[in-house]
Amino acid sequence: MAQVPRTFLITGATGFLGGAVAVAALRSGYGHQLRLLARGSAEGSPRKRLIENLRRLGATNAELHSLGEDFILEADLGAPASFEGHPSLACVERVIHAAALPTFSNNPAIPTVNVDGTLALAHALTPSVLKRFLFVGTAMAVGPSMGRGALIEETDQLAERHDHLVPYTASKAEAERRLRLELPDLPLVIARPSIIVGHTELGVSPSQSIFWVFLVGHMLGAFTCDLEDSIDVVPVDWCANVLLTLATREVLEHDLYHISAGKESSVTISALDQVLAVARRVAPMAANYRRIGGSEIVRTMSRMREIAPGANRRLLLRAMQLYGGFAELNYVFDNNRLRSEGMSASPPFTSYLPHCVETARGISIADQMKWDFK
Ligand SMILES: NC(=O)c1ccc[n+]([C@@H]2O[C@H](COP(=O)([O-])OP(=O)(O)OC[C@H]3O[C@@H](n4cnc5c(N)ncnc54)[C@H](OP(=O)(O)O)[C@@H]3O)[C@@H](O)[C@H]2O)c1
Numbered sequence: 001m002a003q004v005p006r007t008f009l010i011t012g013a014t015g016f017l018g019g020a021v022a023v024a025a026l027r028s029g030y031g032h033q034l035r036l037l038a039r040g041s042a043e044g045s046p047r048k049r050l051i052e053n054l055r056r057l058g059a060t061n062a063e064l065h066s067l068g069e070d071f072i073l074e075a076d077l078g079a080p081a082s083f084e085g086h087p088s089l090a091c092v093e094r095v096i097h098a099a100a101l102p103t104f105s106n107n108p109a110i111p112t113v114n115v116d117g118t119l120a121l122a123h124a125l126t127p128s129v130l131k132r133f134l135f136v137g138t139a140m141a142v143g144p145s146m147g148r149g150a151l152i153e154e155t156d157q158l159a160e161r162h163d164h165l166v167p168y169t170a171s172k173a174e175a176e177r178r179l180r181l182e183l184p185d186l187p188l189v190i191a192r193p194s195i196i197v198g199h200t201e202l203g204v205s206p207s208q209s210i211f212w213v214f215l216v217g218h219m220l221g222a223f224t225c226d227l228e229d230s231i232d233v234v235p236v237d238w239c240a241n242v243l244l245t246l247a248t249r250e251v252l253e254h255d256l257y258h259i260s261a262g263k264e265s266s267v268t269i270s271a272l273d274q275v276l277a278v279a280r281r282v283a284p285m286a287a288n289y290r291r292i293g294g295s296e297i298v299r300t301m302s303r304m305r306e307i308a309p310g311a312n313r314r315l316l317l318r319a320m321q322l323y324g325g326f327a328e329l330n331y332v333f334d335n336n337r338l339r340s341e342g343m344s345a346s347p348p349f350t351s352y353l354p355h356c357v358e359t360a361r362g363i364s365i366a367d368q369m370k371w372d373f374k
Pocket residue numbers: 011012013014015016017018037038039075076077078079097098099100101102113136137138139172192193194195196197209210
């Protein structure tokens with residue numbers, strides 16, 4: 001009897017990271033094996049959104065043509081009946097599960113999609129066929145109590161639900177916990193990215209998510225961190241290639257990895273300032289920079305309204321306060337495990353930041369913010 005071809009499932013390919021992972025997989029020759037789980041919308045099938053997103057993230061016609069006929073698994077993680085028992089899942093050998101609601105809001109669907117949907121997907125796969133389930137978590141699953149300026153090690157330590165800054169990071173921690181507890185035989189590997197901003201070749205043209213926060217902070221000349229604090233940012237294409245390697249390498253040393261800049265590639269706010277100033281053709285914030293407390297951000301509101309005309313004031317303030325809360329922690333996420341697997345270090349944010357500025361030119365802050373408030 002002919003063997004059923006083993007498939008490679010990627011979720012979240014209409015989004016930033018999942019889309020970049022799908023492009024990396026196409027480039028590595030996995031086109032025929034790919035199944036992309038994506039949800040339909042009022043317009044119907046997600047096909048058009050998927051193709052547009054993969055193109056935005058650099059996929060060529062030839063790469064898109066390498067996808068099989070039935071590469072879409074139309075399903076909603078918030079409605080497990082849409083994928084449970086689906087014939088496409090019977091031959092899934094590898095999974096990169098990047099889909100989630102990564103919102104900082106209190107959307108009541110967060111636990112349903114990020115936790116229950118993840119568990120339901122893992123349960124729906126065929127244990128005798130599945131070789132790896134790569135869960136994309138978040139480095140911030142450790143919560144905000146590790147101590148300002150801490151180097152966060154790759155441990156199973158996760159913050160309790162009440163100790164998270166937002167329900168989103170709590171849900172990612174909860175999904176990790178439940179995967180380990182409820183599916184002890186799942187070939188699970190957890191990958192926790194730090195902060196993903198831009199693309200080394202495409203700048204922020206595929207997504208301005210989070211990038212606008214740096215611009216607003218720079219224009220304000222004030223934020224919640226010191227100039228000598230570090231920020232752990234990685235580009236989406238490097239992150240996608242690392243995830244692909246973690247999903248496809250037969251043997252890994254560990255089952256939990258930070259996908260982070262770590263000590264060697266994190267950059268200081270001062271270095272960011274210098275590069276941003278040149279790219280924006282303005283003077284550096286340098287000596288005029290003020291570190292402010294999270295509660296003081298509200299006092300910068302009138303200036304923020306000048307910087308971001310047309311932006312929803314409530315969202316702008318809440319986002320700056322929340323990102324301010326994360327920035328204040330000054331965490332760097334250790335990446336020794338990745339490095340000891342022989343993977344390259346992340347390009348530092350400053351190395352591709354000018355390209356991010358260039359590709360954001362002419363796009364208002366209000367429009368850039370839409371990537372984070374879809
Ligand atoms: N961006 C970062 O800085 C960062 C940092 C650490 C970890 N991560 C993790 O990386 C992953 C991807 O994040 P991202 O920044 O790429 O987010 P994103 O651009 O918002 O993409 C999220 C993806 O999840 C899909 N999704 C959401 N709800 C779904 C549902 N009910 N059923 C099926 N698919 C659903 C979205 O599909 P639709 O297009 O249909 O909405 C989209 O494809 C997430 O797991 C996030 O936790 C991101």
